[in-house]
Amino acid sequence: MKVWAIINKILYLGEKYMKGIFVIFLLGVISSCANVAQIDRGLLSSKIMQVDPTPEERAFLHETHAYREGSVGVSGQSVGGGCGCN
Amino acid sequence: MGVTEKLIKYSLVTLTIFSHLLSLAKVKVKSVVSYFDQDSDQGKQVIDESGDESTTVIEPVFFIDWEVSEKTDFHSKIVIDSWSAASDTALDANTGASGNGGITNQARLAGEVGLTHELKNKNKLGAKLGYSGEYDYKSLYIGGSYEASFAQDNFSLSADLMYFKDQTKDFDLLTNSPTAFENKDTISLGLNASQILTPKDIIQFSSSFITQSGLLSGIASTVNLGGSRVNEVLPDSRFRYALGTTWVHGFSETLAFSLAYRYYGDDWGISSHTITPMIRLSLLEDKAYLEFSYRYYTQSESKYFQDSFTSQEEFMTSHSRYEDFSASQLGSQFQYTIEGSKRDYIFGLGAYYYMRSGGSKSMIGQVSFGTNF
Numbered sequence: 001m002k003v004w005a006i007i008n009k010i011l012y013l014g015e016k017y018m019k020g021i022f023v024i025f026l027l028g029v030i031s032s033c034a035n036v037a038q039i040d041r042g043l044l045s046s047k048i049m050q051v052d053p054t055p056e057e058r059a060f061l062h063e064t065h066a067y068r069e070g071s072v073g074v075s076g077q078s079v080g081g082g083c084g085c086n
Numbered sequence: 087m088g089v090t091e092k093l094i095k096y097s098l099v100t101l102t103i104f105s106h107l108l109s110l111a112k113v114k115v116k117s118v119v120s121y122f123d124q125d126s127d128q129g130k131q132v133i134d135e136s137g138d139e140s141t142t143v144i145e146p147v148f149f150i151d152w153e154v155s156e157k158t159d160f161h162s163k164i165v166i167d168s169w170s171a172a173s174d175t176a177l178d179a180n181t182g183a184s185g186n187g188g189i190t191n192q193a194r195l196a197g198e199v200g201l202t203h204e205l206k207n208k209n210k211l212g213a214k215l216g217y218s219g220e221y222d223y224k225s226l227y228i229g230g231s232y233e234a235s236f237a238q239d240n241f242s243l244s245a246d247l248m249y250f251k252d253q254t255k256d257f258d259l260l261t262n263s264p265t266a267f268e269n270k271d272t273i274s275l276g277l278n279a280s281q282i283l284t285p286k287d288i289i290q291f292s293s294s295f296i297t298q299s300g301l302l303s304g305i306a307s308t309v310n311l312g313g314s315r316v317n318e319v320l321p322d323s324r325f326r327y328a329l330g331t332t333w334v335h336g337f338s339e340t341l342a343f344s345l346a347y348r349y350y351g352d353d354w355g356i357s358s359h360t361i362t363p364m365i366r367l368s369l370l371e372d373k374a375y376l377e378f379s380y381r382y383y384t385q386s387e388s389k390y391f392q393d394s395f396t397s398q399e400e401f402m403t404s405h406s407r408y409e410d411f412s413a414s415q416l417g418s419q420f421q422y423t424i425e426g427s428k429r430d431y432i433f434g435l436g437a438y439y440y441m442r443s444g445g446s447k448s449m450i451g452q453v454s455f456g457t458n459f
Contacts, residue, residue: 004412008384011359015349022329022349026279026291035240040285047375048342048366051280051290051332054419056149057436057452060120064450070385070407071350071358073294073328074276
């Protein structure tokens with residue numbers, strides 16, 4: 001549990017700068033990339049390389065998290081539409 | 087019409103639609119049945135002071151994806167939720183609101199239809215429309231999306247905008263009855279960027295910006311104010327945002343690793359961090375897929391949250407979702423494809439275990455089946 005307490009401290013320490021870190025990281029990644037040719041994308045098209053390989057199954061998990069936690073957003077999470085799980 | 091009759095009626099309608107689609111070409115159908123069971127005594131919002139948040143949910147979802155033409159996809163889903171929740175029962179048993187000895191089962195019916203169309207410049211345009219209804223909540227929503235690709239599809243940008251016209255009920259503790267439906271509006275803007283880094287690496291950045299207004303408190307949420315239970319009171323507006331990134335790395339053609347992180351903040355004082363590492367395996371010559379995931383979540387407390395209140399505040403909540411806590415989730419998904427002479431069949435199994443600081447825990451089991459025509 002001490003490990004998680006330390007991780008929590010690091011996470012909350014950095015959140016003041018979170019928007020800036022996100023934008024710098026985004027621009028850095030995009031500007032430093034070389035193009036990968038279509039012929040070299042065989043692995044990238046496989047199921048294991050998808051950002052969300054099981055979207056239909058994941059939707060229910062997002063629904064339960066959104067209702068039981070204070071947070072929503074990204075990852076295709078719905079922010080309205082009811083829950084069916086009071 | 088009773089809940090059971092409704093379930094039967096909508097199941098028959100769904101089967102009829104499925105049967106009709108069997109005769110059409112290029113149709114994918116899938117059904118995912120999820121089971122959720124929560125064991126918790128941490129709910130300080132529960133009216134009878136028991137803290138009991140025990141909940142059981144069964145949710146079958148039917149997905150239909152129809153390739154109308156080479157450039158246009160029609161997709162739809164039908165959701166039938168059935169659940170029982172101790173917090174509902176406690177509220178109703180305490181007040182006799184339903185007049186039949188307490189709420190024991192609830193149901194939600196929801197449906198969504200959508201279209202995705204590829205434009206001449208290869209960019210994609212999408213639209214969807216949905217409805218959801220349950221005893222204390224109704225929702226009508228509409229959304230649109232646009233996706234553009236650049237640099238020979240190495241980089242893509244997408245935006246989606248959703249509008250939820252919801253209506254929800256509160257509970258009047260003075261008259262011991264639910265209020266009339268009140269409005270709740272939500273507008274959500276999502277911006278995403280995806281970049282191929284190398285032949286073995288891809289990264290995605292996502293952001294969400296959400297505004298909500300109207301009745302934002304929950305029907306079964308109360309607070310202890312000087313020894314008496316009164317309704318939760320929350321502001322009638324909320325701004326929320328989330329920033330996230332997911333990196334996927336392939337070690338080989340059969341093994342990949344992904345790492346996702348999300349930061350969330352809102353004007354009610356909550357901030358949170360979510361980290362999700364995942365191992366994915368392709369087995370049996372690509373016929374089977376197996377993943378193992380871990381999810382760590384931590385959030386700070388809302389400025390309106392207290393375990394109990396000694397004096398009346400402008401805004402008050404004791405709901406467990408607004409307190410500070412951490413949670414861990416372990417899970418696994420397995421899918422297996424049987425290749426037939428005319429069509430493929432996909433079977434799936436999933437299991438997740440969620441543990442929250444304070445002792446609450448829940449489990450999710452999933453079974454799925456899909457095929458194409």
